[in-house]
Amino acid sequence: MPDAPVLLIVDDDPRARGVVERELRKRYGADYQVICVGSADDPLRLLAKLRDDRRLVSIVLAGQSMSQMTGVELLARVGEFHRTAKRLLLTDDRYGPPQESILQAMALSHIDAYADRPATVPDEKFHLAVTELLGSWAKSNLPGPEVMRVVGEEWSARSHEIRDLLSRNVIPFGFYPADAGPGKALLEQAGAAAAALPVIIMFDGRVLENPSNTQIAEAIGMRTSPGPGLYDVAVIGAGPAGLAAAVYGASEGLSTVMLEPEAIGGQAGTSSHIRNYLGFPTGVSGEDLAVRAYTQAWNFGTEYVYGNPATGLRGDGPERVVTIAGGDEVRSRAVIIATGVSYRRLGIPSLEALTGVGVFYGAASSEAKAMKDREVFVVGGANSAGQAAVHLARYAARVTMLIRGQSLAESMSEYLVKEITSTPNIAVRRGTVVTGGTGTCFLESLTIQDQASGVSETVPAAALFVLIGAEPRTQWLPDGIQRDRWGFVVTGTDLMAGGHPPESWPLQRPPMFLESSLPGVFAVGDVRSGSVKRVASAVGEGSVAIRLIHDYLRGT
Numbered sequence: 193m194p195d196a197p198v199l200l201i202v203d204d205d206p207r208a209r210g211v212v213e214r215e216l217r218k219r220y221g222a223d224y225q226v227i228c229v230g231s232a233d234d235p236l237r238l239l240a241k242l243r244d245d246r247r248l249v250s251i252v253l254a255g256q257s258m259s260q261m262t263g264v265e266l267l268a269r270v271g272e273f274h275r276t277a278k279r280l281l282l283t284d285d286r287y288g289p290p291q292e293s294i295l296q297a298m299a300l301s302h303i304d305a306y307a308d309r310p311a312t313v314p315d316e317k318f319h320l321a322v323t324e325l326l327g328s329w330a331k332s333n334l335p336g337p338e339v340m341r342v343v344g345e346e347w348s349a350r351s352h353e354i355r356d357l358l359s360r361n362v363i364p365f366g367f368y369p370a371d372a373g374p375g376k377a378l379l380e381q382a383g384a385a386a387a388a389l390p391v392i393i394m395f396d397g398r399v400l401e402n403p404s405n406t407q408i409a410e411a412i413g414m415r416t417s418p419g420p421g422l423y424d425v426a427v428i429g430a431g432p433a434g435l436a437a438a439v440y441g442a443s444e445g446l447s448t449v450m451l452e453p454e455a456i457g458g459q460a461g462t463s464s465h466i467r468n469y470l471g472f473p474t475g476v477s478g479e480d481l482a483v484r485a486y487t488q489a490w491n492f493g494t495e496y497v498y499g500n501p502a503t504g505l506r507g508d509g510p511e512r513v514v515t516i517a518g519g520d521e522v523r524s525r526a527v528i529i530a531t532g533v534s535y536r537r538l539g540i541p542s543l544e545a546l547t548g549v550g551v552f553y554g555a556a557s558s559e560a561k562a563m564k565d566r567e568v569f570v571v572g573g574a575n576s577a578g579q580a581a582v583h584l585a586r587y588a589a590r591v592t593m594l595i596r597g598q599s600l601a602e603s604m605s606e607y608l609v610k611e612i613t614s615t616p617n618i619a620v621r622r623g624t625v626v627t628g629g630t631g632t633c634f635l636e637s638l639t640i641q642d643q644a645s646g647v648s649e650t651v652p653a654a655a656l657f658v659l660i661g662a663e664p665r666t667q668w669l670p671d672g673i674q675r676d677r678w679g680f681v682v683t684g685t686d687l688m689a690g691g692h693p694p695e696s697w698p699l700q701r702p703p704m705f706l707e708s709s710l711p712g713v714f715a716v717g718d719v720r721s722g723s724v725k726r727v728a729s730a731v732g733e734g735s736v737a738i739r740l741i742h743d744y745l746r747g748t
């Protein structure tokens with residue numbers, strides 16, 4: 193039996209410390225070892241000893257004011273010893289706004305959360321803060337149930353795709369390299385020793401040999417083709433914009449179907465920490481947000497069709513018909529295009545060949561754990577690249593950001609710039625570009641060029657995360673849906689060049705806000721020309737489109 197993970201309390205006030213200790217022992221004593229010390233007991237040495245003893249530390253809770261160092265100072269150093277431990281600052285600001293120093297510590301990611309010390313017994317608000325942190329820590333640190341066991345070659349592109357797909361769709365799984373003992377044993381037991389990899393062994397013993405996304409979805413009981421008949425709304429894409437449209441459509445009585453070929457949450461689902469979405473003062477993981485929204489849409493009755501992308505769209509009298517890969521068709525009275533954007537690629541052949549085997553496009557959250565103690569590079573200087581670097585730095589030995597410009601501040605939010613400059617294992621190389629890479633089975637090195645001097649150097653690299661912008665996912669749309677020169681869908685008044693709608697527009701009224709050049713087909717979120725590329729605006733547009741569809745269906 194491994195030792196129980198540790199919950200460490202560091203507080204100088206013996207009375208307050210006693211209350212926190214009692215509360216934690218009562219709730220978590222069966223599964224966690226609660227250790228309680230003061231700041232004079234050298235908590236940093238204790239953290240080092242726990243690390244050397246290979247103990248897991250789940251949360252460090254520290255009092256705000258202590259004699260030897262402040263709680264923030266201590267918590268900011270926890271990562272040196274236990275990178276994945278959560279850090280909770282214990283405060284007494286019950287009746288006032290949090291102090292400036294606490295807000296700064298949050299922005300710099302020196303602490304994960306703050307909570308008032310328990311004032312009553314039990315104090316559920318305090319326990320909620322602890323439980324939320326424990327939940328998120330346990331997800332990546334404790335073994336969980338495995339609905340699927342994936343056995344594959346660790347560095348094969350399809351193994352990476354499947355791991356990414358399962359983790360983004362929050363399907364509990366374990367990955368077992370096919371060339372190691374446990375992986376070989378699983379294949380033997382399943383009678384699949386000669387099967388094409390990757391192999392998925394289901395919880396009930398079924399074996400899927402090198403399955404497609406659709407086969408994986410079907411194996412866990414998800415629907416992969418639409419129902420017959422006419423829907424009120426077909427929502428294409430389950431990113432934040434599509435999920436919002438599905439929630440509002442289904443909740444307002446419209447029969448709603450949602451198509452998604454990959455994973456719920458879209459780009460937002462790949463973000464490890466969204467800090468600016470309304471209602472989540474300490475931030476929310478994209479995965480968490482996506483699962484909540486998906487469940488909400490599902491509870492209201494949205495039908496979810498998974499695994500195949502939309503490949504075409506046409507009008508058929510008053511009906512709109514979306515074709516999907518595999519040949520099925522979805523018939524609906526209105527359509528919402530919410531297909532977002534995909535990452536711009538480097539276009540360097542030697543690196544393209546290593547996509548998924550060391551070169552990743554925006555997949556920082558699912559691969560981060562695998563980067564433990566490795567040399568990792570991030571290309572890009574915008575917020576998404578900054579967030580990826582900060583997240584990867586929790587695991588990697590070092591993260592090097594490669595940016596073309598001379599300053600991160602040119603393209604990144606101030607809070608992230610501060611977080612990056614204060615994270616010791618993130619380095620920023622300015623005025624640099626990647627020009628090549630090597631690796632037979634996986635990425636081994638990168639060639640980096642200094643733009644000013646033209647000098648190139650080759651550096652060892654385990655992974656390269658590319659976050660350099662994005663292109664709209666609109667190639668599947670017919671010519672009748674007008675797009676701007678970058679391929680984004682043009683909507684509303686932007687279609688009224690010269691004061692009148694496009695020639696193909698068949699109605700007396702002008703296109704509504706968010707409506708495309710085909711009546712009844714709306715575009716929302718990142719895919720829309722002129723949209724603000726944020727989660728909140730995508731969600732807002734998804735909900736507004738439903739309001740407009742009510743008007744459209746009433747014939748106004």
Ligand SMILES: Cc1cc2nc3c(=O)[nH]c(=O)nc-3n(C[C@H](O)[C@H](O)[C@H](O)COP(=O)(O)OP(=O)(O)OC[C@H]3O[C@@H](n4cnc5c(N)ncnc54)[C@H](O)[C@@H]3O)c2cc1C
Nearest residue numbers: 429431432433458459460463502531532717718725726727
């Ligand atoms: C790493 C990262 C971090 C970010 N952090 C923040 C942040 O902190 N705050 C913030 O406000 N914004 C952030 N963003 C931006 C934000 O995530 C996007 O603005 C938002 O996700 C856009 O939502 P969307 O629904 O319009 O599109 P997307 O999120 O791109 O979703 C589109 C969906 O459509 C699906 N799709 C594509 N083609 C088809 C097809 N043919 N048929 C069916 N489905 C299809 C895709 O699989 C995808 O699921 C971040 C983005 C990234 C990449």
